[in-house]
Amino acid sequence: MKNILVTGGAGFIGSAFVRHMVNTYPEYNIITFDKLTYAGNMDNLLPVKSASNHHFVKGDIADREAVRGAFEEYSVDTVVNFAAESHVDRSILDPNAFIMTDVVGVYALLEEARLIGVERFLQVSTDEVYGDIEGDHFSLESDHFLPNSPYAASKAGGELMVRSYHITYGMNTVVTRGSNTYGPYQYPEKLIPFFITEALDDRPLPVYGDGKQMRDWLHVNDHARGIDMVLHKGEAGEAYNIAGEDLRHNIDVVHKMLELLNKPESLIKYVRDREGHDRRYAMNAEKARQLGWERQHTFDTGLQETINWYLENEWWWRKIKSGDFLEYYKRQYADR
Numbered sequence: 001m002k003n004i005l006v007t008g009g010a011g012f013i014g015s016a017f018v019r020h021m022v023n024t025y026p027e028y029n030i031i032t033f034d035k036l037t038y039a040g041n042m043d044n045l046l047p048v049k050s051a052s053n054h055h056f057v058k059g060d061i062a063d064r065e066a067v068r069g070a071f072e073e074y075s076v077d078t079v080v081n082f083a084a085e086s087h088v089d090r091s092i093l094d095p096n097a098f099i100m101t102d103v104v105g106v107y108a109l110l111e112e113a114r115l116i117g118v119e120r121f122l123q124v125s126t127d128e129v130y131g132d133i134e135g136d137h138f139s140l141e142s143d144h145f146l147p148n149s150p151y152a153a154s155k156a157g158g159e160l161m162v163r164s165y166h167i168t169y170g171m172n173t174v175v176t177r178g179s180n181t182y183g184p185y186q187y188p189e190k191l192i193p194f195f196i197t198e199a200l201d202d203r204p205l206p207v208y209g210d211g212k213q214m215r216d217w218l219h220v221n222d223h224a225r226g227i228d229m230v231l232h233k234g235e236a237g238e239a240y241n242i243a244g245e246d247l248r249h250n251i252d253v254v255h256k257m258l259e260l261l262n263k264p265e266s267l268i269k270y271v272r273d274r275e276g277h278d279r280r281y282a283m284n285a286e287k288a289r290q291l292g293w294e295r296q297h298t299f300d301t302g303l304q305e306t307i308n309w310y311l312e313n314e315w316w317w318r319k320i321k322s323g324d325f326l327e328y329y330k331r332q333y334a335d336r
């Protein structure tokens with residue numbers, strides 16, 4: 001591994017991975033390849049701006065010529081694919097971009113990687129491919145896929161293409177399935193940064209349905225280290241769950257955030273539930289632990305650190321919460 005193309009590296013988790021890799025492995029070249037959609041943000045890469053082992057290419061993973069150009073220019077031998085449309089609510093409003101990037105884009109990337117002979121391909125996937133997990137079951141990597149939202153279905157589709165390239169062409173692939181991720185630099189449409197930044201402005205917090213949906217929370221730096229571990233140690237053709245194994249009801253997360261922010265409970269506003277909203281995600285992360293990965297953050301300490309980061313970095317999120325964000329906000333919440 002010498003020249004690693006990180007697609008979607010200007011997004012939330014991708015940029016955490018890029019910052020981690022650039023600092024941990026000075027002997028590698030890390031090439032961020034990103035379309036810079038509304039979710040891509042060059043500010044996320046400021047900490048590695050002057051690193052000599054980091055390079056940036058603006059491009060779309062569904063554009064095969066652009067992908068080939070980056071592969072050739074940087075003699076890419078490894079691909080880590082974070083590039084995706086990643087927000088469930090947007091996938092319900094308009095699934096098209098999800099199919100184009102999360103399915104067609106993954107195919108384009110795989111095909112160019114196969115033609116040029118990339119040595120290792122890691123696909124970043126999600127716990128949402130397993131669907132709604134009933135009772136007290138924790139999903140295992142061998143469980144069936146039962147995706148329920150257009151986002152989850154498009155991620156499942158992309159992941160199955162990766163599987164087919166391993167089985168059919170013998171490509172050296174690995175897959176990570178991460179759980180709900182939180183931490184610094186997360187676009188403020190996702191639950192935790194959305195509610196922190198709204199509460200700071202004393203605005204209502206729209207909680208879907210009864211708020212009793214359950215999610216497994218994973219700190220972004222633990223997620224990035226898990227992907228690093230699977231990239232280096234994962235067995236070809238295998239998938240690995242990366243989970244905090246720290247399950248919370250959404251409403252309990254909201255109560256905790258309000259307590260830490262010293263804001264009143266009266267900011268909570270229950271609204272009509274998300275269509276097809278899964279009640280529970282839960283994964284067993286034993287297989288990743290067997291590779292030597294271990295989470296370093298508990299949710300309680302991670303949430304406090306995350307709140308501190310948003311308090312100290314208003315410059316980062318204030319400018320995002322205009323333009324595209326406001327348009328999305330109106331479409332999503334106007335009639336709830």
Ligand code: NAD
Nearest residue numbers: 008010011012013035036037039040060061083084178181
């Ligand atoms: P994000 O939305 O913050 O970032 C996505 C990045 O991909 C952005 O920089 C965007 O510009 C880029 N991008 C989008 N379409 C592209 C295209 N066609 N070509 C090139 N770049 C493109 O997402 P995130 O939360 O950082 O998620 C990253 C990955 O991790 C995704 O694949 C997502 O499915 C997966 N994941 C996310 C979570 C989570 O909780 N956020 C959990 C598990 C897995």
